[in-house]
Amino acid sequence: MVAKSFPRWLRYPxxxxxxxxxxxxxFLAATxxxxxxxxxxxxxxxxxxxxSLPAAFEHSRTCGYPIFLRVTGSxxxxxxxxxxxxLAVHFVAVCIFYLGVCRLLGSRWRAFAAAxxxxxxxxxxxxxxxxxxxxxxxxxxxATVGVLLWVVAGNRSIWLxxxxxxxxxxxxxxxxxxxxxxxxxxxxxxxxxxxxxxxESHAGNKIxxxxxxxxxxxxxxxxxxxxxxxxxxxxxxxxxxxxxxxxGTVGVFLTPxxxxxxxxxxxxxxxxxxxxxxxxxxxxxxxxAKPTLQYMEIENRFDFxxxxxxxxxxQHVYGDDQPRVNTELRRLAVAIIIARPGYYLTWxxxxxxxxxxxxxxxxxxxxxxxxxxxxxxxxxxxVVVRTMGRLPAGRLKDGGNSASTHFPFNALLLVALLFAGMxxxxxxxxxxxxxxxxxxxxxxxxALLGIGLFDRWSRLRxx
Numbered sequence: 046m047v048a049k050s051f052p053r054w055l056r057y058p059x060x061x062x063x064x065x066x067x068x069x070x071x072f073l074a075a076t077x078x079x080x081x082x083x084x085x086x087x088x089x090x091x092x093x094x095x096x097s098l099p100a101a102f103e104h105s106r107t108c109g110y111p112i113f114l115r116v117t118g119s120x121x122x123x124x125x126x127x128x129x130x131x132l133a134v135h136f137v138a139v140c141i142f143y144l145g146v147c148r149l150l151g152s153r154w155r156a157f158a159a160a161x162x163x164x165x166x167x168x169x170x171x172x173x174x175x176x177x178x179x180x181x182x183x184x185x186x187x188a189t190v191g192v193l194l195w196v197v198a199g200n201r202s203i204w205l206x207x208x209x210x211x212x213x214x215x216x217x218x219x220x221x222x223x224x225x226x227x228x229x230x231x232x233x234x235x236x237x238x239x240x241x242x243x244x245e246s247h248a249g250n251k252i253x254x255x256x257x258x259x260x261x262x263x264x265x266x267x268x269x270x271x272x273x274x275x276x277x278x279x280x281x282x283x284x285x286x287x288x289x290x291x292x293g294t295v296g297v298f299l300t301p302x303x304x305x306x307x308x309x310x311x312x313x314x315x316x317x318x319x320x321x322x323x324x325x326x327x328x329x330x331x332x333x334a335k336p337t338l339q340y341m342e343i344e345n346r347f348d349f350x351x352x353x354x355x356x357x358x359x360q361h362v363y364g365d366d367q368p369r370v371n372t373e374l375r376r377l378a379v380a381i382i383i384a385r386p387g388y389y390l391t392w393x394x395x396x397x398x399x400x401x402x403x404x405x406x407x408x409x410x411x412x413x414x415x416x417x418x419x420x421x422x423x424x425x426x427x428v429v430v431r432t433m434g435r436l437p438a439g440r441l442k443d444g445g446n447s448a449s450t451h452f453p454f455n456a457l458l459l460v461a462l463l464f465a466g467m468x469x470x471x472x473x474x475x476x477x478x479x480x481x482x483x484x485x486x487x488x489x490x491x492a493l494l495g496i497g498l499f500d501r502w503s504r505l506r507x508x
Contacts, residue, residue: 058157062143065164066136078174079128087176090114102278103367105286109218110178128174131181135173138188139163145194146492149237150453158499159457162491163187165413167484182220183485189213190460190489193230196259197237210262214270221284222482225467227263233463234259237456280368288375291475293351295381297343298336298388306384311377318358318377325353338388340395344477378475393473400469400478404487407480417494424501431508454496461489 055061073079093111094100101108113130120126139160147156172180189212196205213230216223235256242251267283275281296318304315322334332349333342355377359370382389408414468486472478 058153059140059143062140062157062161062164065161066139069136069164070132073128073132073173078170079132080174081124081127081176082174083176090176090178099277102274102280103285105284105289105367105371107218107221107284109215110181110220113181113219114176124176127176131173131184132169134181135166135169135184135187136164138184138191141188142191142194145191145198146457148198148200149194149241149456152453155453155496155499158495159453159492160495162414162417162495163488165411166488166491167407167411168481168488170411171484172481178220179481179485182216182223183488185212185216185219186223186226186464186485187488189216189226190233190464193234193259194237194460197234197241197255206258206262209259210266213263214266217267217283220485221286222468222471222485224267224283225471227267229463229467230263231256231259233460236459236463240452240456240459278368280372285368285371287475288371288373288378289351289356290347291378292355292374292381293347294343294392294476295378295389296350296355297346298381298385300336303381303384307377307380311373311380314359314362314373314377317362318355321358321361322350322354325349329353336388338391338395340392340399340477343392344399344479347477396473396478397469400473400483400486403478403480404465404469404483404490407484408487408490411491414491414494417491417498421494421497421501424498424505428501428504428508431505454493454500457489457492457496461487461493464489 070079089106090111091114093104093106093108095108095111095115114124114127117127117130118124120130142163143156143160146159147153150156150159166183168180168183189209192205192209192212196209209230213226216226235252238252238255271281271283274283299315299318301319304312304319307315326332326334329349332346337343355374356370359374363369363373409418465483465486469478469483472482472486476482
């Protein structure tokens with residue numbers, strides 16, 4: 046009688062995913078995390094010129110998040126609906142990831158275990174109410190990877206390919222820091238396909254064909270967009286912004302004796318920057334003009350160098366021509382690296398290590414993930430205790446090491462490592478690995494925790 050009265054819908058993992066989404070929404074609302082919060086970057090999104098194509102292409106932001114703000118901001122006064130809409134997109138993205146994992150692994154409950162932890166990502170808890178692109182960009186990237194998993198699993202209808210291409214395009218239009226997805230699609234897709242089919246004959250030709258189509262999914266829309274942008278404003282790039290951050294990081298190495306080593310057309314910009322820095326230091330004595338290789342010192346000077354020194358200097362030399370300002374700042378950054386390559390290599394090494402440390406620290410500080418980790422250790426301990434009490438023959442029977450047994454964990458490990466690694470690399474090339482940047486790169490690691498919990502629980506029930 047109890048079994049019959051038990052609601053049938055609770056037997057489906059997707060229903061439990063919906064329940065978690067409802068509970069998460071209630072929690073965020075109760076803790077005032079769905080109240081919109083403006084940041085210093087918000088104004089640049091709100092003032093994006095959506096009514097002029099040339100002005101939009103010249104702007105320092107891409108069009109994705111300004112369009113989202115315009116649409117969702119019209120639903121309620123003072124952008125009150127934006128956090129809720131960002132949360133809704135996040136939930137839909139996790140559901141798409143669930144469907145992709147379900148298709149790839151062929152197990153709804155295992156897919157549920159992998160997708161559920163993504164609901165509680167650090168990037169959501171920290172930025173869902175912020176009127177900036179971080180939360181939305183992360184969510185769309187999760188959805189894009191979910192569609193990729195579906196494609197790799199074998200369903201390759203034209204609509205799925207179009208959805209994958211659109212997801213990739215939308216992600217870097219919302220947040221250009223996800224431009225690495227263009228390379229991630231073929232690399233991750235072919236890697237997962239090889240893991241699934243390495244024992245099959247003729248798998249090599251299929252991998253090459255799949256990789257080519259995945260590369261086209263990312264590259265064709267990107268090149269088309271850049272070509273239109275070049276045709277309109279004469280600048281072939283995704284956005285006119287990367288040079289700002291780039292020189293904000295490596296500009297700490299610029300010294301007066303380096304100016305003569307630069308190209309003649311860059312020397313006026315370098316001299317102006319040095320003079321501007323000297324004046325800015327009088328107003329901000331906490332900073333220094335001395336070159337340094339200490340990571341925290343470079344990070345602490347990042348905003349100062351970017352917005353108080355180099356951007357104003359470039360605007361003084363080149364006016365308000367944002368594409369030109371961005372191009373010349375990027376050229377100056379590259380010239381500084383060429384003049385002091387050892388400094389830059391040291392920066393890359395220290396920034397990479399810092400990014401790894403921040404990622405791990407932020408993950409273990411998440412109470413949901415910390416609780417899951419303790420649960421995993423507890424389940425594993427129970428499995429070990431029960432297994433040790435069995436006969437040797439029974440231990441051998443339970444200790445299968447086939448590739449199919451390890452594929453779910455290995456597949457998600459590849460997803461997490463490749464996504465985080467490429468995201469971190471793109472960050473540290475130009476920017477310090479700040480928390481909100483690396484949190485977005487670590488979004489798939491909790492899926493490994495979920496898979497581990499599922500596998501240990503399944504193993505415990507068998508021993």
